[in-house]
Amino acid sequence: MTEIRLTNTKTRKKEVFAPIDPENVRMYVCGPTVYDRAHIGNARPVIVFDVLFRLLRHVYGEEYVTYVRNFTDVDDKINAEAQRRKDAGDPRTLEELIRERTDETIRWYHDDMNALGNLAPTQEPRATEYVGQMIAMIADLIRRGHAYEKAGHVLFRVRSYEAYGKLSGRSVDDMIAGARVEVAPFKEDPMDFVLWKPSTDDLPGWESPWGRGRPGWHIECSAMSRELLGESFDIHGGGIDLQFPHHENEIAQSMCAHPDADFARFWLHNEMLQVEGKKMSKSLGNFFTVRDLLDKGVPGEVIRFVFLSTHYSKPMDWTEEKAKQAARTLRKWREMTEGVNVAGNVPLPVLQALADDLNTAGALAELHGFARDGQVDELKAGAALLGLLGDNLGAWAKAPGIVLDAFAERLGALRETARETKDYVAADSYRDALIAAGVSVSIAKDGIVLAAGPDIDLAKLKALK
RNA sequence: GGCGGGUUGGCGGAGAGGUUACGCAGCGGAUUGCAAAUCCGUGUAGACCGGUUCGAUUCCGGUACCCGCCUCCA
Numbered sequence: 001m002t003e004i005r006l007t008n009t010k011t012r013k014k015e016v017f018a019p020i021d022p023e024n025v026r027m028y029v030c031g032p033t034v035y036d037r038a039h040i041g042n043a044r045p046v047i048v049f050d051v052l053f054r055l056l057r058h059v060y061g062e063e064y065v066t067y068v069r070n071f072t073d074v075d076d077k078i079n080a081e082a083q084r085r086k087d088a089g090d091p092r093t094l095e096e097l098i099r100e101r102t103d104e105t106i107r108w109y110h111d112d113m114n115a116l117g118n119l120a121p122t123q124e125p126r127a128t129e130y131v132g133q134m135i136a137m138i139a140d141l142i143r144r145g146h147a148y149e150k151a152g153h154v155l156f157r158v159r160s161y162e163a164y165g166k167l168s169g170r171s172v173d174d175m176i177a178g179a180r181v182e183v184a185p186f187k188e189d190p191m192d193f194v195l196w197k198p199s200t201d202d203l204p205g206w207e208s209p210w211g212r213g214r215p216g217w218h219i220e221c222s223a224m225s226r227e228l229l230g231e232s233f234d235i236h237g238g239g240i241d242l243q244f245p246h247h248e249n250e251i252a253q254s255m256c257a258h259p260d261a262d263f264a265r266f267w268l269h270n271e272m273l274q275v276e277g278k279k280m281s282k283s284l285g286n287f288f289t290v291r292d293l294l295d296k297g298v299p300g301e302v303i304r305f306v307f308l309s310t311h312y313s314k315p316m317d318w319t320e321e322k323a324k325q326a327a328r329t330l331r332k333w334r335e336m337t338e339g340v341n342v343a344g345n346v347p348l349p350v351l352q353a354l355a356d357d358l359n360t361a362g363a364l365a366e367l368h369g370f371a372r373d374g375q376v377d378e379l380k381a382g383a384a385l386l387g388l389l390g391d392n393l394g395a396w397a398k399a400p401g402i403v404l405d406a407f408a409e410r411l412g413a414l415r416e417t418a419r420e421t422k423d424y425v426a427a428d429s430y431r432d433a434l435i436a437a438g439v440s441v442s443i444a445k446d447g448i449v450l451a452a453g454p455d456i457d458l459a460k461l462k463a464l465k
Numbered sequence: 466g467g468c469g470g471g472u473u474g475g476c477g478g479a480g481a482g483g484u485u486a487c488g489c490a491g492c493g494g495a496u497u498g499c500a501a502a503u504c505c506g507u508g509u510a511g512a513c514c515g516g517u518u519c520g521a522u523u524c525c526g527g528u529a530c531c532c533g534c535c536u537c538c539a
Contacts (some may be wrong), residue, residue: 030539033537033538033539034539038539039538039539040539042473042539043539044539045539061499071500076538077537077538165468168468168469168534168535169468169469170467170468170535171467174466174467174468175467175468175535212488238539239539240469240470240539241533241534241539242534242539243534244468244469245534246532271470271471271532272470272534274532274533274537277531277532278532279532279533290530296525310477310478311478311479313470314470314471314478315470315471315531315532315533319477321476321477321489323487324489325477325488325489329488329489353479353480354479359480361478361479362480362486364478364479364487364488365488366476367478368487368488372487375519418498419498424496424498428499428500431500431501432500432501434501435500435501440501440502441500441501442503442504443497443500443501
């Protein structure tokens with residue numbers, strides 16, 4: 001069996017991964033809040049953990065891996081959007097409008113992530129469908145003395161969990177000292193966080209022992225992972241920005257609710273994404289969604305390749321130049337592997353690269369080697385483990401269905417004349433015009449082969465008729 | 466202020482205490498009437514200053530700069 005090593009944020013070390021139960025390897029990854037289209041940064045954890053999912057399935061068997069990724073569908077931004085629609089005159093109830101908004105956002109999310117070649121997780125629970133479990137967990141935390149009710153809120157008592165801050169390497173006292181948050185007056189301690197908060201009549205809410213209200217942000221992941229994966233499971237993943245406070249709070253909640261369990265054994269965090277060297281932000285004007293990129297004509301497979309070329313633990317810079325190079329490489333590889341059937345044997349060097357803390361860039365380097373040496377079976381099989389070169393993502397690389405025969409004939413005729421007259425000017429200029437229109441021109445002894453290149457310009461081509 | 470990540474050849478980007486990463490570009494060659502494409506060959510770089518070592522870009526300490534989190538935002 002392949003030995004997988006992963007950098008565990010909990011210990012800050014690369015450790016050998018051994019599942020609790022090899023017949024049910026369990027991973028939980030924090031999913032999106034479904035209030036709008038996923039931006040390009042949202043795609044990074046999805047791709048990173050998709051590769052891990054594929055690796056685990058390869059090593060332990062497809063049916064022995066459970067991957068849960070949640071949808072956060074209770075959130076103030078969602079409420080605000082629903083309210084906006086209601087204010088605009090929509091006759092439906094706020095609940096209906098919220099449901100509509102989250103449903104459509106989830107559809108978008110699925111479309112976009114599919115376009116990037118990601119497998120569907122085993123389960124994708126929505127927070128609103130697990131409110132009962134959250135209430136039960138909160139009640140349990142109160143009973144155990146880890147939470148308290150105050151002014152209609154339920155708060156987690158941070159001081160009751162001595163390991164609080166361990167994941168992110170912070171001490172409660174340091175954080176209070178440097179805190180820039182305004183402290184709600186009903187908190188026992190400034191770092192205490194909300195498990196449950198009251199809802200006014202115009203906000204979605206659920207009946208609870210503490211009145212009508214809604215859950216705080218962190219409790220959903222604790223409740224859903226418990227419900228779907230158990231009190232102890234193998235891997236918990238997400239972006240590094242979630243390390244604090246979200247994951248820290250999840251740990252506090254889950255460890256206090258189930259003190260005899262381990263909660264997540266391995267914590268994996270991917271670093272952030274930048275755009276052309278800068279943080280992506282709306283104010284800098286470099287903010288865009290996955291859909292924006294796809295609509296612009298950047299294929300999902302190309303996006304995926306660019307993401308995989310940087311190790312997940314390092315900041316990744318999205319640039320146009322990288323996308324261009326990735327497209328060129330993929331086009332070449334697709335041409336080479338056309339019609340090749342994957343026998344299923346992942347080449348060892350690729351597997352080893354991925355097993356070594358998901359070294360996707362290293363795996364791509366191995367693929368480059370196979371391509372150079374003409375080992376097309378290995379190339380395709382290795383790429384498959386990365387979710388590349390599959391039929392699902394291949395449409396973009398197919399040459400546009402343009403019949404170039406007439407151009408080839410004309411060039412052939414011109415060259416024939418040229419050979420007789422020894423005057424190549426007309427033939428050469430026609431050839432150069434074809435190249436300028438984006439056609440790849442191959443003149444060999446046994447004939448002329450024209451093919452539509454990636455940047456084919458149909459207008460220019462038309463002018464050559 | 467606290468915590469964390471990064472700094473590698475023209476560009477992108479890995480691994481490894483001593484031996485070629487890899488890709489793109491460039492350069493040289495093959496091929497071609499000339500090209501394009503393709504193929505072959507070619508790259509001693511690792512922010513700075515110390516330390517450990519026979520030997521460090523790789524380990525340790527410090528400095529500088531960049532980035533992120535601590536606040537809704539992956």
